[in-house]
Amino acid sequence: MTIFRIGQFKIKINYLLFILFVLYFILGYFSEVIVIFFSILIHELAHVYLAFKLGFKVNCVELFPFGGVARIEGLIGTEPLKEVKIAVIGPAINVLLVVVLIFTKKYLFENQIIVLFIKTNMILAFINLLPILPLDGGRILRAILSLNLGIKKATICVLEITYILSVVMILIGVLLFMRNVYGIYLILFFIFIIIAAKKEKNMAVFIFLKQIFCKNQRVLESGIYKVQHIICLNDMKIKSVIENFLPNKYHIIIVIDKEGNVIATLYEKQIIEGVIKYGYDITIEKLLNKKEKW
Numbered sequence: 001m002t003i004f005r006i007g008q009f010k011i012k013i014n015y016l017l018f019i020l021f022v023l024y025f026i027l028g029y030f031s032e033v034i035v036i037f038f039s040i041l042i043h044e045l046a047h048v049y050l051a052f053k054l055g056f057k058v059n060c061v062e063l064f065p066f067g068g069v070a071r072i073e074g075l076i077g078t079e080p081l082k083e084v085k086i087a088v089i090g091p092a093i094n095v096l097l098v099v100v101l102i103f104t105k106k107y108l109f110e111n112q113i114i115v116l117f118i119k120t121n122m123i124l125a126f127i128n129l130l131p132i133l134p135l136d137g138g139r140i141l142r143a144i145l146s147l148n149l150g151i152k153k154a155t156i157c158v159l160e161i162t163y164i165l166s167v168v169m170i171l172i173g174v175l176l177f178m179r180n181v182y183g184i185y186l187i188l189f190f191i192f193i194i195i196a197a198k199k200e201k202n203m204a205v206f207i208f209l210k211q212i213f214c215k216n217q218r219v220l221e222s223g224i225y226k227v228q229h230i231i232c233l234n235d236m237k238i239k240s241v242i243e244n245f246l247p248n249k250y251h252i253i254i255v256i257d258k259e260g261n262v263i264a265t266l267y268e269k270q271i272i273e274g275v276i277k278y279g280y281d282i283t284i285e286k287l288l289n290k291k292e293k294w
Contacts, residue, residue, distance in 0.1 A: 011041070012062040031113060037063070039094070039120045043128070044068035046093035050086050064192075069134075079248060080143035087136040087143070094125035132162035132193060133200045150246050155200060162197045166190040225250045232256070232284060234263055238271060239280040255284050264288055 013021075024033045044061045047070045051058050059071045072086070098121045105114050129137040138158050145154035169190045176183030228249040232241055234257055245251055251268040266284070274287045282290075 009058060010060045012060055014062055014064045017063055031116060035113065035116045035120050039097075039117065039124055040068050042097065043090045043094055043124055044070050046089045047072070047086055050089045054082055054086065056086075080146050083143040084140050087139040090136050091125040091128045094121040094128070097121050098125070130165070131158065132165055132197070133158050134196045135193070138162060147246065147248075150244065152243060159197055159200065162193065166194050166197075227252055229254060233258065234283070234285040234288070236284050237280065238275055238278075238282055238284065238287060241271060241284065242275065242280075253284075255288065 021033050021037070024030075040063050041061075044063070048058045048061060051070065051072045056072050061068055061070045098118055101114050101118045101121075105118070128135050129140075131141045132138045133142065133155070138161075141161075142151070142154045142158045145157055149157065167190075170187050173183045173186030173190065176186060226249045228246055228251050230241060230244055230251055231254045234255050241253060245268070251271075253266040253268075253271060255263045255266060257263055266287075271287075274282065274290075278287065278290065
């Protein structure tokens with residue numbers, strides 16, 4: 001449900017959040033609704049602002065019961081450092097707001113709304129810095145790990161952390177629910193995380209392929225690019241080689257036999273062309289034989 005629009009950019013409220021807000025209003029939690037709404041909105045607009053500054057296009061921001069999502073074009077598969085910057089700015093703004101409000105509360109004036117804003121932004125900052133996908137903390141961790149593991153392996157690693165932590169927190173939520181009704185929020189939140197995390201696994205393959213196929217263009221644009229050497233046996237499949245590719249590095253593949261003798265040297269561009277022509281399952285040895293006919 002769109003609530004605000006400037007040109008192509010719009011702010012939307014997810015229907016589940018809208019229903020939750022209506023329920024809160026009926027129960028008399030007017031202040032809480034306003035504070036939660038603006039805290040989430042400030043968090044997401046911080047992502048949007050930095051994304052614009054870094055040259056990305058943002059179509060919309062959608063607010064959910066447990067946070068929000070900024071639809072940033074081109075962020076998928078971008079440089080890990082840029083993704084870290086955009087991810088960290090949201091929690092950083094929440095922390096900055098907490099510091100300012102604590103100062104206001106201590107030295108200027110105090111009221112219930114300020115206290116509520118402080119608590120809400122502290123919770124938002126803490127939750128979003130958890131190292132799980134699709135939260136900001138998970139995106140930061142994945143971007144850092146991808147520098148040495150590649151996006152696909154980094155995503156799988158962070159997803160394992162996500163699933164383990166989510167199951168633990170759901171069990172804690174069940175125990176809390178036996179004593180207090182608020183445990184249900186913990187259960188629902190981490191069920192939402194597990195559902196959203198599964199989408200990240202499918203998206204990782206797309207991100208990985210985009211990084212590979214766009215790399216030649218980035219090499220031409222920058223003029224200089226870091227090189228990563230990979231040594232592989234000649235009976236390895238191209239798929240296994242490509243899965244070891246890293247972002248922001250151009251790969252040179254040294255092919256050896258089982259005795260350790262160097263057979264050939266392949267470049268990343270040749271590996272990609274091999275995938276396009278013959279598929280992922282062709283071995284390096286067969287690719288070399290076919291390469292002579294290219």
